[in-house]
Amino acid sequence: MTKKKVILEVNDVSRSYFEGGKEFKALEHIRFDLYAQDFVCIVGPSGCGKSTLLRIIVGLDRPTSGEVLFEGKPIEAKNPQVAMVFQSFAIFPWLTVEQNVELGLEARRVAPSMRAEKAKRYIEIVGLTGFENAFPRELSGGMKQRVGLARALATDTVLLCMDEPFSALDALTAQNLRDEILELWSDPALPPDAVLMVTHSIEEAVYLADRVIVLSGRPGRQVAELEIDLPRPRNRREPEFYGWVDDIYSLIV
Amino acid sequence: MAALRRRLWVVGGAAFGAALAASLLFPTTATEAGGLGLLSLYSLARMFAAYALALVFAIAYGTTAATNRKAATVMLPLLDVLQSIPILGFFPAVLLFFVSTFNGSPIGLEISVVVLVFTSMAWNMAFGVYEALSTIPHDLEDAATEFGLTGWLRFRRLMFPAAVPKLVYNSILSWTNGWFFLVASEVFAAYGTTYTRPGIGSLIAQAGSRADVGGIALGLAALVVIVLGVDALIWRPLSGWADGFRIDVPRGETVRTVRPYEWLRWIPRFPGMWRRAATRFKPVSHVYVGASLRLEHAYARHPSVPKTIRRVDLALFLVVFVIVVSAGLVGLAGLFLHLPADAGEIPAAALSSFARLVVAYGLAIAWTIPVAAYVGRSAKASRILTPVLEVFASVPATALLPVIVGFALAVTAHASFGLQVASVLVALFSMQWYLLFNLIGGVRSIPGDLNEAARSFGVRGWTYWRRVLLPAIVPSFLTGSITAWGAGWNALIVSEYFPFTRDVHVEGLGWLLDKATFITGDSQLLLFSIFMMIAVVLAMNKLVWRPLIRRATVRYRVEAA
Numbered sequence: 130m131t132k133k134k135v136i137l138e139v140n141d142v143s144r145s146y147f148e149g150g151k152e153f154k155a156l157e158h159i160r161f162d163l164y165a166q167d168f169v170c171i172v173g174p175s176g177c178g179k180s181t182l183l184r185i186i187v188g189l190d191r192p193t194s195g196e197v198l199f200e201g202k203p204i205e206a207k208n209p210q211v212a213m214v215f216q217s218f219a220i221f222p223w224l225t226v227e228q229n230v231e232l233g234l235e236a237r238r239v240a241p242s243m244r245a246e247k248a249k250r251y252i253e254i255v256g257l258t259g260f261e262n263a264f265p266r267e268l269s270g271g272m273k274q275r276v277g278l279a280r281a282l283a284t285d286t287v288l289l290c291m292d293e294p295f296s297a298l299d300a301l302t303a304q305n306l307r308d309e310i311l312e313l314w315s316d317p318a319l320p321p322d323a324v325l326m327v328t329h330s331i332e333e334a335v336y337l338a339d340r341v342i343v344l345s346g347r348p349g350r351q352v353a354e355l356e357i358d359l360p361r362p363r364n365r366r367e368p369e370f371y372g373w374v375d376d377i378y379s380l381i382v
Numbered sequence: 383m384a385a386l387r388r389r390l391w392v393v394g395g396a397a398f399g400a401a402l403a404a405s406l407l408f409p410t411t412a413t414e415a416g417g418l419g420l421l422s423l424y425s426l427a428r429m430f431a432a433y434a435l436a437l438v439f440a441i442a443y444g445t446t447a448a449t450n451r452k453a454a455t456v457m458l459p460l461l462d463v464l465q466s467i468p469i470l471g472f473f474p475a476v477l478l479f480f481v482s483t484f485n486g487s488p489i490g491l492e493i494s495v496v497v498l499v500f501t502s503m504a505w506n507m508a509f510g511v512y513e514a515l516s517t518i519p520h521d522l523e524d525a526a527t528e529f530g531l532t533g534w535l536r537f538r539r540l541m542f543p544a545a546v547p548k549l550v551y552n553s554i555l556s557w558t559n560g561w562f563f564l565v566a567s568e569v570f571a572a573y574g575t576t577y578t579r580p581g582i583g584s585l586i587a588q589a590g591s592r593a594d595v596g597g598i599a600l601g602l603a604a605l606v607v608i609v610l611g612v613d614a615l616i617w618r619p620l621s622g623w624a625d626g627f628r629i630d631v632p633r634g635e636t637v638r639t640v641r642p643y644e645w646l647r648w649i650p651r652f653p654g655m656w657r658r659a660a661t662r663f664k665p666v667s668h669v670y671v672g673a674s675l676r677l678e679h680a681y682a683r684h685p686s687v688p689k690t691i692r693r694v695d696l697a698l699f700l701v702v703f704v705i706v707v708s709a710g711l712v713g714l715a716g717l718f719l720h721l722p723a724d725a726g727e728i729p730a731a732a733l734s735s736f737a738r739l740v741v742a743y744g745l746a747i748a749w750t751i752p753v754a755a756y757v758g759r760s761a762k763a764s765r766i767l768t769p770v771l772e773v774f775a776s777v778p779a780t781a782l783l784p785v786i787v788g789f790a791l792a793v794t795a796h797a798s799f800g801l802q803v804a805s806v807l808v809a810l811f812s813m814q815w816y817l818l819f820n821l822i823g824g825v826r827s828i829p830g831d832l833n834e835a836a837r838s839f840g841v842r843g844w845t846y847w848r849r850v851l852l853p854a855i856v857p858s859f860l861t862g863s864i865t866a867w868g869a870g871w872n873a874l875i876v877s878e879y880f881p882f883t884r885d886v887h888v889e890g891l892g893w894l895l896d897k898a899t900f901i902t903g904d905s906q907l908l909l910f911s912i913f914m915m916i917a918v919v920l921a922m923n924k925l926v927w928r929p930l931i932r933r934a935t936v937r938y939r940v941e942a943a
Contacts, residue, residue, distance in 0.1 A: 189524050207530035219525035223543040223627045232539065236530035264626070280529070 136288060136323060137163035137186070137211075142195035144181055154348035155181050159195075161342055161354060163288070167323040168314060170334035173344030174381055179327045180292055182349065186325065187213050187290050199288070209233055212281035212321075216293040218273040220265050220280070226252065227261040229276050233284040251279040254319065255309070271302035278306075282313070282320050289314075289321035293328055307337060311361070331381075335373045336363055343380045352380050418585075418604050425568070425581040426608065428492070429560055432499035436556060439504045440549070444511025445541060456700070458512070465505040468871035468919055471891075471912045473498050473567060474899035478908075491579050495567045502563040503556035510552035514545040519629060543627045550624035554617050561609060562778040562812070562869070566876050569780055582608070583781060590784025598784050602777060609776040727894065728914050735878070735890035736918065738802070739870045742809035746866060750818040755851060758825025771818065779811035779869075780876055786811065787880050798888075801880070805888045808877035813866035820865070824858025825851065856938040857931075864927050871919055891915050 144156040155178040163169055173179045184190040186197055188206035197204045199211055212233065220229045230248040239247075252261055255275040265273055274294060281289055291310075295303035314324050328334055334341045335357055343353040357373055364370060447457040477494045484490030518540070526540045568583025578584055582605050589597025757763050757771075790804035791797065828850065836850050874892030887893045891911050898908040 184524070187528060189527060206527045207532070209530065213525070213528045215521045215525060217519070217521045219519070219521035221522065221525075221539065221543070222629055223546075224539070232531070233529035235539075236532070236535055284529070 133164040133166060135162050136165055136167075136200055137325070138198040138201075139163075139182075139186065140196050140198065142182070142185060142192040142197060144178065144185060144190070145193045156185075156192075156349045159344075159349070159351050161351070163323055163325060165322050167325075168311075168337060168339045169323075169325050169342060170338035170340075171325070171327045171342045171344060172329065172331055172334045172377060172381070173349060174346040175329055177344045177346045178349035179329075179344055182344075183213075183290055183292050183325070183327045187211050189213075207236070209237060209284035210287040212284055212286040212289055214274070214277045214281050214289065214291040214294045216296055218265075218270075218277045218297070220273055220276050222265050225262050225264055226257060226268070226276050229265070230279045230283050232280055237284070247283050248279075251283045254282070254313070255279045269302075270298050271306065274298060274306060278310075286320045287322045289324045291324065291326040294326070295333070296329070307333070311337065315361075331374050331377045332365065335359075335370060335377070336365065341377060343377055345381070353377075417580075418600065421580055421582050421585050422604055422608050424579070425564060425583065426612075428495055428499060428581065429557070429564055432496045432503060432560060432564075433553070433557065435496070435500045436503035436507055437549075437553070439500075440507035440511050441542075441545070443504075443508040444515060444545065445537070447508075447512045448515035448541075461505055461508060461512075463920070464501075465509065467916055468868070468874070469498065469501045470563065470566060470872040470875045471895060471915050472501070473875065474895055475905070475908055475912065478899065478905070488579060495564070495579065498567045499560045499564050502559050503553075506556050506559070507549060507552045510548040511545045514548035515541055518544045522629070544629065546627040547624045550617075550620050554621065557612070557617070558776075561605075561776075562780055562872075565605075565778045566780040566872075569783060569876060586781050586784060590787070593788070602781060602785075605778075605781055606773060606776060610773070613776075727889075728891070728910055731889055731891045731894050731911070732914050732918055734888070735874055735892060738806050738877075738888075738890065739809055739813075739867070739874075742806050742813055742870060743863075743866065745806070745810050746814040746817050750814060750821055751855075754818060754821035754825050754855070755847075758822045758828075764822075771815075775815040775819070779808060779873060782811055783808060783876060783880075797886075801886055801888050804880065805877045805890070809870050809873050812869040812873035812877075816865040816869060817859075817862040820858045820862030821855055824855035827858070828854045853938050856934045860927065860931050860934055864923070864931075867922070867927075868919075871915060874915070 139159055139161050142156060142159045143154070146153045146155060159182060161169075171179050171182060181190060185192050186204065188197075188204040188208065188211070199208060204211065221232070224232070227245070227248050230251055231244045234244045234247060249261070252258060255278050257272060257275055257279065260268065260272065265276065268276070274297075277294070295306060298306070310324065313319055314321060324337075326334075326337065338357055341353075341355045341357060342351060343355065344350065345352045355373075355377065359367075359369055359373070443457065443461070447454045447461075473494070476497055477491070480490035480494040480497070482490070484493075522540065522544075526536055531539055564581075565583035565586070568579065568581045569587040578588075582601055586598055586601035586605075589601060753767075757767050786807045787804045790807060791800045794800035794803055832850060832854070836846055841849060874890060875895055876892070878890040878892035879887040879896040887896070891914060894911045895908060898904045898911065
C-alpha cells in the first residue's frame with residue numbers, strides 16, 4: 130500500500146483521572162496515524178476508554194501525556210475540519226433540522242444566505258429534504274442521526290469522527306446508515322476525506338473499516354492494528370469476513 | 383387542561399359579577415373605586431418592573447454560577463441564605479432607606495416596593511437557571527464546543543434555551559409569590575399616611591381601615607380577575623411555549639409538538655416593516671460583526687486576555703462581597719456596643735411569634751392532609767375543587783387582612799383574644815396553600831401499581847393511610863412545610879400589627895419591626911429584630927428541615943420503575 134498523506138497523528142497519548150489522590154489510568158500509550166481516504170475503527174470492550182480517546186482526538190478532552198496533531202498542528206475542539214457525530218445524536222431539541230445543520234457554520238459567522246444554501250445541500254444528501262423545518266422530537270432515531278451527520282458534514286469536514294453512531298438505532302436503520310456513510314466516504318467530491326469511528330461491535334468494524342485498532346480493557350492499551358483487506362462491498366456471510374471477526378474477538382477476550 | 387382553563391374563566395367571571403354586585407349594593411364605594419382599572423395598572427406595572435429586574439438578575443447570576451466554578455463556591459451558598467431569609471422583615475429598613483434617599487418623594491417609595499417584590503422573585507428564578515444549566519446533557523455541551531459555539535452564540539443557542547423550561551416554571555412560582563409581597567408592601571406603605579401609593583393593595587387596606595365592606599369586595603374581586611387574567615394570557619401560553627425547550631420528555635408522556643418561538647410569531651405582524659428595519663440595520667450589524675471578529679482575532683493572538691478579564695471579573699465580585707460583609711460586621715459591632723432599650727423584648731417576641739406560627743402550621747396540617755388525600759385520589763373531586771382552590775389561593779393572604787381581622791374581632795367576644803385569632807389566621811392563610819398543593823401533588827404521584835397492590839391485598843381504611851398514603855407523601859409534605867414556614871415568617875410583619883380602625887397589635891417580632899419603623903423610628907431595634915428572625919429561620923432550616931429531608935429522601939422516595 131502506497132503511503133498517503135498523513136492527516137492525523139496520535140502520538141503516545143495517555144489519560145489518567147485523579148480521584149482522592151489516587152490515579153486511575155483510562156488510556157495508555159496510544160499511537161497511530163490516520164491518512165487521507167482512511168476508514169479506521171477503534172474497537173474494544175466497554176470501559177476501555179475508546180470514547181475518551183475520541184474525545185481527546187477531537188479536542189474535547191486533553192491527554193495527560195502525549196499529543197494529537199491534525200495536519201501537523203495541535204488539535205482544537207472548534208476546528209471545523211474535524212467534526213463529531215455523537216452516540217446520543219446531541220442535536221438541539223429547540224432548533225429545527227436546518228438550524229441544527231447550520232450550527233457549525235453559524236459559529237464561524239458564515240453569512241445567513243450561504244448557511245441556508247449549504248444546509249439545504251447536506252440535508253438533501255442525508256435524505257431529509259422536506260424536514261428542514263421539523264423539530265428533533267418529530268423525527269425518528271435514524272432521522273435524528275442523519276441530522277447529526279449533516280451537521281458534521283456541513284462544515285466541509287476533512288475528518289469525520291463518530292462515537293458509536295449506530296448503537297442507539299434499530300438494526301435495519303443502522304445498516305442503511307452504514308452503507309450511506311460508506312458511500313459518502315468513497316465519493317471524492319463530498320466530505321469527509323477520512324472517517325474515524327469508535328464502536329464496540331466487531332462485526333461493524335470489520336464491515337466498515339480499512340484498518341481496525343483494537344484496545345484492551347482497563348486501562349485501554351493498544352493491542353493490535355489490523356488492515357482489513359476484504360474487497361468492498363463486503364459480505365457478512367463470507368468465511369473471510371468471519372475469519373476477521375473471530376481474530377479480533379480473540380484479541381479482546 | 384383546557385377544561386380547567388375554561389372553568390377558571392367561569393370563576394373569574396363570577397368574581398367579576400360579585401364586583402358588579404358589590405358596586406350596586408354599595409354605590410358610594412363604587413364611585414370612589416371608579417379608578418379600579420387604573421389602580422390595577424399601577425400594581426401590575428410594579429409587578430412587571432420587579433419581574434423584569436428579577437429575570438435579568440436570574441439569568442446573569444445563574445449563568446455565572448453555572449459556568450464559573452470558582453464564583454459558584456461563593457454564589458451558591460449566598461443564594462441559599464438569601465432564599466431562606468424572610469424578606470418582608472427587611473421592608474421597613476428598605477423603605478426608610480429609599481424614602482430618606484429621595485427626600486420623601488414618591489419615587490423612593492416606588493423603588494422600595496419594586497425592590498421588595500424583586501427580592502421575592504429573584505432567588506428562586508436564579509436557582510432555576512443554575513439548576514437547568516448544570517443539568518444540560520454532556521453530549522449537548524460537547525456538541526456545542528465541537529461546533530465552535532462560544533460567547534453570545536453559545537448563550538443564545540445552548541444555555542438560554544436549556545434554561546427556558548425551568549425559568550418559566552419558576553417564574554410562575556415567583557410571580558405568585560410576588561403578589562403576596564406587592565400587596566403586603568402596598569398595605570404596609572398605607573400604614574403611614576405619608577407613604578401611601580395608589581394600587582390594588584392600598585385600596586383594599588384603606589377600605590379596610592374605613593371598615594368599608596363594598597370597597598374590600600371590589601378590591602378583592604379586581605385582584606382575582608387580574609391574577610387569573612395574567613395567568614390565562616401570559617403564564618399558560620408561556621408554559622406551553624416552554625415545553626418546546628424540554629430536553630428529556632418522560633416516557634409515556636406525549637408533548638404536543640410546540641414549536642419553540644412559534645408562540646412569539648405574533649410579534650412580527652408587519653413583515654414589511656421588519657424587512658425594512660432589517661435592511662436599515664444591516665450595515666450597522668455588519669460593522670459590529672466585523673469589529674467583534676477583529677476583537678476575537680486580537681484575543682486569539684493573546685490567549686491570556688479572556689482569562690484576565692475573567693479574573694478581573696471575579697476579583698471585582700470578591701471586592702464588593704468583602705466590602706458588603708465587612709460593612710455589615712462593623713455595623714454589628716457598633717450595634718452591640720449600644721444596645722437599644724427594647725432589645726430585651728426580642729427573645730420573648732420571637733417565642734410568641736414562633737408559637738403562633740406553630741398553631742397556624744398545626745391547623746394547616748389538620749385540614750390540608752385530608753383534603754389533599756380526597757382531591758388527589760378522586761378525579762371528580764379534583765375536577766370540581768381544583769379551580770375553586772386555585773382561585774382561593776390566587777388571593778394573596780395579605781389582601782385578605784381586613785376581612786380576616788374583621789371576622790376574628792366579630793366572632794370572638796374578647797378583643798385581645800380576637801387579635802390573637804386574627805394573627806394566627808393571617809399566618810394560616812399565608813402557609814396553607816403551599817402545604818395543600820404540595821400534598822395534592824404528593825398524593826397524585828403515588829404510582830397506580832402501588833394503589834392497586836394495596837387494594838388487591840384488602841388494605842383499606844386506617845391501614846391504607848398508615849402504610850401507603852402517609853409514607854408516600856412524606857417528601858412532598860416536607861417540601862410544602864419548608865415553603866409554608868418561609869411564608870409564615872414573612873407574614874409576621876403584617877400579622878401582628880393592625881392599624882385599621884385603632885392601633886392594635888399582638889406581641890411578636892413582626893410587631894417589634896413595625897413599631898421600630900412607624901412609631902419609635904428606632905433603626906437599631908429594627909436591625910436587631912431582623913437579625914433575630916434570620917437567626918431563627920436559618921437555625922430551623924439547618925437543624926430541622928435539612929436533616930428531615932435527607933432522611934426522607936432515603937426512606938420514603940417512591941422510585942419510578
